[in-house]
Amino acid sequence: MSVKFDVAATCETEGSAAPEPSVRPALWKQGSHSVVPCEHISEWLPDLSSYCNPMSTLRNQQYRNNSEFILQNVSGNNDPSLQSRQKLEEYDAILRAGPRKSIAFNPRTVNVCIVNTGGLCPGLNSVIEELVRTLCLSYQVNTVYGMRYGFRGFDPAEVEPMILTPANTVNIHQKGGTILGTCRGHFDDNKIRTFLQERQVKMVFVIGGDGSHRAAMKIHTICKEAKMECVVVGIPKTIDNDILYFDKTFGFDTAVQVASQVIDCAFTEASSVKNGVGLVKLMGRDSGFVARNAALSNNVVDACLIPEIPFEVHGDGGFLEWLLAHLERCQHAVVVISEAAAQEHVPVTGKDSTGHNVYEDTGKWLKKTIEAHWKATETEGKVFLIDPSYLIRSVPANSGDNMLCIQLAQAAVHTAFSGYSGVTVGKFHDLFGIMPINMVVAGSRKVNPKGSLWQTVKSRLAFYPGERHLSKKGTRYGSWGTKEQEDEEHEEEEEVITSSS
Numbered sequence: 001m002s003v004k005f006d007v008a009a010t011c012e013t014e015g016s017a018a019p020e021p022s023v024r025p026a027l028w029k030q031g032s033h034s035v036v037p038c039e040h041i042s043e044w045l046p047d048l049s050s051y052c053n054p055m056s057t058l059r060n061q062q063y064r065n066n067s068e069f070i071l072q073n074v075s076g077n078n079d080p081s082l083q084s085r086q087k088l089e090e091y092d093a094i095l096r097a098g099p100r101k102s103i104a105f106n107p108r109t110v111n112v113c114i115v116n117t118g119g120l121c122p123g124l125n126s127v128i129e130e131l132v133r134t135l136c137l138s139y140q141v142n143t144v145y146g147m148r149y150g151f152r153g154f155d156p157a158e159v160e161p162m163i164l165t166p167a168n169t170v171n172i173h174q175k176g177g178t179i180l181g182t183c184r185g186h187f188d189d190n191k192i193r194t195f196l197q198e199r200q201v202k203m204v205f206v207i208g209g210d211g212s213h214r215a216a217m218k219i220h221t222i223c224k225e226a227k228m229e230c231v232v233v234g235i236p237k238t239i240d241n242d243i244l245y246f247d248k249t250f251g252f253d254t255a256v257q258v259a260s261q262v263i264d265c266a267f268t269e270a271s272s273v274k275n276g277v278g279l280v281k282l283m284g285r286d287s288g289f290v291a292r293n294a295a296l297s298n299n300v301v302d303a304c305l306i307p308e309i310p311f312e313v314h315g316d317g318g319f320l321e322w323l324l325a326h327l328e329r330c331q332h333a334v335v336v337i338s339e340a341a342a343q344e345h346v347p348v349t350g351k352d353s354t355g356h357n358v359y360e361d362t363g364k365w366l367k368k369t370i371e372a373h374w375k376a377t378e379t380e381g382k383v384f385l386i387d388p389s390y391l392i393r394s395v396p397a398n399s400g401d402n403m404l405c406i407q408l409a410q411a412a413v414h415t416a417f418s419g420y421s422g423v424t425v426g427k428f429h430d431l432f433g434i435m436p437i438n439m440v441v442a443g444s445r446k447v448n449p450k451g452s453l454w455q456t457v458k459s460r461l462a463f464y465p466g467e468r469h470l471s472k473k474g475t476r477y478g479s480w481g482t483k484e485q486e487d488e489e490h491e492e493e494e495e496v497i498t499s500s501s
Contacts (some may be wrong), residue, residue: 036091036434037070039220041419043481044227049417054139063476064098064414070433079177088245094433097411097425104231104419106389110141111200114164116178116207117150117215121237122254123397123405126173126206128180130409132164139417145199150183151215154195173402176394193222202230205418209238210441213424217437220422228460233416234424234437235408239393242287245435252289252404254398255282259294261389263334267300269334275381277323277333277370281363283389284338288447291338296457302326302333303463305366307340308447311465313369321371322463327381333462337362339389363387407432 008043028037055061071093076478088094114131116124128146131200135141146162147153153161162168162180172179195201196219206216213234220232236243241252259282268276282291288306295304303319312318326333339362346360367383376383397405404427411425411432423434447454 009023029071033071033332034091035093035095036435036439038095038420038434039422041229041231041421045229046103048229050104051106051246053099053101053103053417054107054140055099058138061099063101064096065100066095068096068098069093070096070428070431089439093471094245094428094435097415097432097434099161100412100418103417105202105229105417107139107141107417110139110202111145112141112205113145113147113161113196113199113201114180114205114207115147115150115153116180116182116237117212118182118184118208118237118407119239120177120182120393121239121251122176122393122395123173123181123250123401124178124207124237125175125391126397127235127237127250127409128178129169129172131205131413132169133166134413135408136166139413140484142370143199145201146180149181150186151188151192152183152186153180154188154192154217156195162399169246173405174396176396184211187218189218189222192219193226194317195224196223196228196230203276204230204232205235205412205416206232207235207237209236210243210444212237212440213437216424217422217441220437223421231416231419231421233421234440235369235412236426236440237284237426239290240284240287241289242285242446243426244440244445246428246440246445247430248427250289250401250408251397252293253400253404254395255290255392256293256297257398258392258395259388259476260298261289262386262391263294263298263301263336266384266386267332267334269384270334273382274331275276275327275379275382277327277335277369277383279363279383279385280334280336280368281389282336282338283392284340286340286444286446288338288341289445291336292342292447292457295336296453296460299460300334301336302330302461303335303465304457304461305335305341305362305465306447307338307343309449310344311342313342313345314373315348317465320370323370324373324377324379326462327379328425335366337366342366352468356475395400467500 012440028035053061053063072088073092112135114128132144135144144164144251146164148159148161153159204219214230216234216417216421223230223232223260236246236249237251239251241249261376263280268279268280270276282294284307285291286307288308289368295301314320318362323333340359341362343359346362346365348358349360350358363385367385370383408425415423415425415434420434422437424437425434427431
C-alpha cells in the first residue's frame with residue numbers, strides 16, 4: 001500500500017488537471033499515532049491525475065487534509081477493559097472524512113451509481129436526496145444512476161436505472177421508504193462489471209448493512225482487479241445500530257422514538273385491565289440497542305430483555321415468578337423484548353438470504369409462555385403483544401436522523417472524490433471518519449451489560465435480566481436484585497465486540 005502524502009496542488013481553473021504530484025492516500029503513520037489504512041485508487045492507477053475541487057468556485061469552502069485523524073481513546077484511562085469502544089486492532093486512530101482541495105476525478109466526467117439494499121430504514125430517502133444534491137450541485141458530476149431494487153438494478157434488461165437529479169429528488173426526505181425500491185440478494189458479478197464498464201461509472205455508493213457492505217467490497221475488488229477508474233464507498237444502514245466502531249447509524253433515533261410511542265400504547269392497554277401485560281417486541285437481530293434505548297426513553301418499562309443478557313424463565317428468580325409477584329403488587333406490567341433475546345430458550349429456525357440467523361418469534365414465544373404459566377398457576381391476566389417493526393421501518397427520518405443522513409451523504413461523496421475505495425463512512429467520537437469495509441464487517445456491535453448506559457437502564461427496571469430476584473419486597477425501581485448487584489463495578493465501556501459467525 002502506498003503511503004505517499006498528498007500535497008494538494010494549487011488549481012487555477014475549475015476542474016483543471018493539477019500539476020504533479022497527483023492525489024495520493026494519507027500517511028498511515030502520523031507522528032506517534034498509527035492511522036487505520038484505507039485503500040486508494042492510486043494503488044491500481046498510479047498515474048492518476050489530480051483536479052481542483054470545484055467547490056472552491058462556489059463558496060469559501062474549508063477543506064480537510066490527509067494529516068487529520070480521529071483518535072480512538074478520548075479519555076485518559078490506561079485500563080484496556082475500560083476503553084470506550086472496540087479496539088482498532090493495532091491502530092489508535094482513523095482518517096477524518098471531509099472535502100479535499102485536490103481530488104482524484106474530473107467531476108464533469110463522473111458517472112455515479114447509488115444503490116440501497118436490504119430492508120427499509122428511516123432515512124433512506126434522506127441519504128439519497130443529499131447524495132444527489134452534493135454530487136450535482138457541489139461537484140457538478142455528469143450523471144447519477146439510481147439502481148432500482150437493489151443489485152437487481154444492475155441488469156438493464158430487467159429494469160432500467162433512474163436518472164437522479166436535484167429536481168426529481170427534492171424533499172423526498174419527507175417520505176418513508178426509498179424511491180429506488182429495495183431487495184435482498186441478486187448480486188451478479190458479471191452484470192455489475194458490465195454495467196460499470198458500459199456506463200463508464202466512476203463511483204458506486206452502497207447504502208446498507210453488513211451484508212450490503214460485503215457486497216460493496218466485492219464490487220471494489222472487481223474494480224481493482226480490472227484496473228477500472230472507479231471507487232466504491234459504503235454508507236452504513238441498520239436500525240439495529242450494530243455496525244462496528246461507529247457511534248450510531250441513521251434510522252436508529254427514529255426507531256427509538258417510534259418504539260417509545262408504541263410502549264406508551266402497551267402501557268395504556270396493560271393498565272386498563274387486571275393483570276395486564278403490555279409486551280412490545282422490537283427489532284434487534286443480534287443486539288439490543290433499540291430495546292435498551294427505548295426502555296430508557298420511557299419510564300413505564302418494567303422489564304427489558306435483550307440478546308446480550310441471558311435470563312432464567314422458570315423457577316426461583318426467573319422471569320415468570322417475578323411477573324406473578326409484580327402483578328400481585330402493581331396489577332400490570334410492561335415488558336420490552338428484542339427479537340433475538342432469549343436465545344438460550346428460543347431455537348434458531350434457519351438462515352435468511354444473507355446468511356443471518358432466523359429465530360422463532362420471541363414475542364409470540366414469550367406470550368405463549370406467560371399464558372401457559374398463568375394456566376398452570378390458575379392466574380387471571382391478559383397479554384397485549386405489539387410488534388411495531390414495519391411501522392418503525394416505513395416512517396420518514398426524524399430531525400436528528402435527517403441531520404445524520406445529510407452529514408453521512410456528504411462525507412461519502414467527499415471520500416469518493418478523495419479517491420478512497422472499499423471504505424465506509426460514519427460518526428466516530430461525534431466526528432466523521434473513514435474506515436475500511438473489511439474491518440467494519442468483521443463482527444457486530446453489542447450492548448455491554450456492564451456499560452454505564454445499561455446500568456442506567458437497569459436502575460429503572462423491576463426485573464434485571466441475568467440476575468436472581470430473591471426478594472418480593474421493594475419499590476418498582478427495585479429492591480429486586482442481589483447483594484452482588486449492589487457491589488458490581490460500573491464500567492464505562494458502552495459496547496463489546498463479537499466475531500462474525
